[in-house]
Structure formats: structure tokens, C-alpha cells
Amino acid sequence: MTGFGDDLRRERESRNVSLEQICEQTKIGKRHLIALEAENFKAMPGGVFNKGILRAYLQHLGLQEAPWMERFLAAYRASDVAPTEDENWLAFSTAAHGAAVPIQKRRLRWIGAFVFLLLLVAVGLVVWHYLDY
Numbered sequence: 001m002t003g004f005g006d007d008l009r010r011e012r013e014s015r016n017v018s019l020e021q022i023c024e025q026t027k028i029g030k031r032h033l034i035a036l037e038a039e040n041f042k043a044m045p046g047g048v049f050n051k052g053i054l055r056a057y058l059q060h061l062g063l064q065e066a067p068w069m070e071r072f073l074a075a076y077r078a079s080d081v082a083p084t085e086d087e088n089w090l091a092f093s094t095a096a097h098g099a100a101v102p103i104q105k106r107r108l109r110w111i112g113a114f115v116f117l118l119l120l121v122a123v124g125l126v127v128w129h130y131l132d133y
Helices: 004-014 019-026 030-038 047-061 065-078 084-098 103-132
Strands: none
Touching (some): 004 030
């Protein structure tokens, strides 16, 4: 079985897409794309930035994100490059992405924002009234 990076490069080449085209469309540096395909994780920025780079790469090629992200994370962890800090960021980003705010809290936030806006308008009207005289 070939590695994650080799398969990723083959997918890109099978679509006749150059690294320069991906760089131009995604605004990701070529050195990071080369590092991704070479599985040179030390040359990548680390943390959630790595997932963002991969996500943009996959979207540009029209590849499904979930299976490639799983393969990336497995290769990244197996490389012994991912320090504990990166693991914490990966865990945080996964948890934050799936976390849902209960509807009661969302309603309270909107009510609070609405009340604040009403107070702001009321204070503005009072100030405008006194400045008008």
C-alpha cells in the first residue's frame, strides 16, 4: 500500500492539476503543498493549519474530505512529528466543530443582544434630544 502523500499526489496528477494552480486558487504556499505530498510534516505550520491546508487542497481537487482527513491524521500521528500541542489543537478543533449550543442559550444570547440594542437606541435618543436644545 502506498502512502498518504503519494496517493494525494497521484489524485492531483490524474486531474492534470499543478501545484501552482492550487497555490493560485487557495493562496497556500507551494512549500506547504510540497510538504503535504511528501508527508514532510515538520515543514508544515502545524496544528489546525495543517487541516486547513489539506481541506483547501481537497476542495480544489473535488475530493471527499472525510476519508482523506482520516488518512492524513493517521499519517501525521504515525510520523511522530505531531507534538502534544498539535494533538490538543486537533482534539479541540474536532470537539469545537461538533459542539452544539443548546437552543435555550442561543435564545438568551439573542434576547440579550436585543435588549442591549434597545438600550443603545434609548440612550442615543436621550442624548439627541438634549443636544437638540
